[in-house]
Amino acid sequence: TPFFVKLEARCKDIQSLLCVGLDPHFTELQLPATATLEQQCDAAFSFCKTIIDATQQYSACYKPNAAFFEALGDHGMITLKRVLQEIPPEIPVLLDVKRGDIGTTAAAYAQAAFQHLPNVDAVTLSPLMGWDSIAPFVTEQYSHKGAFLLCKTSNPGSNDLLALNLSTNETLFERIAALSQQWSVQHGASLGLVVGATDASALKKARTAASNAWILAPGVGAQGGDLEAALEAGLNAEGSGMLIPVSRGISQAERPGVAAKELVDAINAVRDKIVAG
Numbered sequence: 001t002p003f004f005v006k007l008e009a010r011c012k013d014i015q016s017l018l019c020v021g022l023d024p025h026f027t028e029l030q031l032p033a034t035a036t037l038e039q040q041c042d043a044a045f046s047f048c049k050t051i052i053d054a055t056q057q058y059s060a061c062y063k064p065n066a067a068f069f070e071a072l073g074d075h076g077m078i079t080l081k082r083v084l085q086e087i088p089p090e091i092p093v094l095l096d097v098k099r100g101d102i103g104t105t106a107a108a109y110a111q112a113a114f115q116h117l118p119n120v121d122a123v124t125l126s127p128l129m130g131w132d133s134i135a136p137f138v139t140e141q142y143s144h145k146g147a148f149l150l151c152k153t154s155n156p157g158s159n160d161l162l163a164l165n166l167s168t169n170e171t172l173f174e175r176i177a178a179l180s181q182q183w184s185v186q187h188g189a190s191l192g193l194v195v196g197a198t199d200a201s202a203l204k205k206a207r208t209a210a211s212n213a214w215i216l217a218p219g220v221g222a223q224g225g226d227l228e229a230a231l232e233a234g235l236n237a238e239g240s241g242m243l244i245p246v247s248r249g250i251s252q253a254e255r256p257g258v259a260a261k262e263l264v265d266a267i268n269a270v271r272d273k274i275v276a277g
C-alpha cells in the first residue's frame with residue numbers, strides 16, 4: 001500500500017489527525033545523571049512503550065525521532081527497533097531523520113531507514129539538495145514509502161533561510177511546496193511537507209502552493225504553536241490533509257492518553273467547523 005493511502009485509511013478509521021511523537025529526551029527518563037547507557041536504553045524503551053500503550057487508539061501515526069536513539073550509542077538502534085515492534089501494524093510510522101545528501105549517499109540512508117528497521121513507512125527529509133537527494137527514499141524499491149520534506153520548520157531559525165524571498169516573487173519555502181507537488185506528479189512519489197504550527201501565515205501559503213499535499217505541522221505544545229490557527233490555515237477543503245505531531249505535550253502530561261484524546265477532540269472541533277463552512 002502506498003504510504004498516503006495507509007495514512008488516510010488510519011486517519012479515517014479513528015477520526016484523528018494526531019501524530020504521536022516518540023522522543024525519549026534524557027531529562028524525561030527520570031534517571032540519575034550517573035545512569036549507564038544500558039539503563040538509559042531500558043528507560044527509553046519503557047518511556048516509548050508507555051506512550052504507545054496509552055495513545056494507540058488516538059494515534060493516526062507515530063513519529064519516533066531517531067536522534068534520541070542514536071544518542072544512546074550501539075544499543076540505541078536496538079532500542080529503536082524494539083520500540084518500532086511495539087507499534088500496531090495498522091498505524092503508520094514516520095521515522096524522523098531529516099536526511100539530505102547526494103544520491104548514492106541518500107540511497108545508503110534509505111537502506112538504513114527501511115531495510116534494517118521494522119515497520120518504517122515514511123521519513124522526514126531536507127529538500128535543499130534537490131530531487132536526486134529525495135528520489136532514493138521514494139522511488140523504485142521504495143516507491144510505496146513516503147517522505148515529508150522540510151518546508152517551513154517550526155523553529156525561530158526557519159526565518160534565516162526558508163522565509164527568504166526569491167527573485168521569482170515567492171519565498172524559498174513556497175518554492176519547496178510547489179516543487180514537492182511537481183515531483184509527486186512527475187515521479188509518482190509520495191511527498192508531504194513539514195510546515196511548523198508556529199507560523200499560521202506560512203501554513204496558509206504552503207497550502208496554497210501545494211493544495212493536495214499532506215502537511216506535518218509540528219510545534220503544538222512545548223513550542224507554543226497555536227493549534228486552532230494552524231489548523232484553520234493548513235487544513236484542506238475537506239478538513240483533512242494535515243497531521244499534528246506532538247511529543248512533549250503528550251509525554252510530559254500527567255496522563256498521556258488523556259492528553260492525546262484532548263488533542264484529537266480539539267483538532268476535530270476545528271475540522272468540523274471548517275467542513276460546516
Ligand code: OMP
Binds near residue numbers: 021023221223245247
Ligand atoms: P515537541 O515540541 O516536543 O512536540 O517535539 C517536536 C518534534 O517534531 C521533535 O521530534 C522535532 O524534532 C520535530 N520537528 C520540529 O519540532 N520542528 C520541525 O520543523 C520539524 C520537526 C519534524 O520534522 O518532525
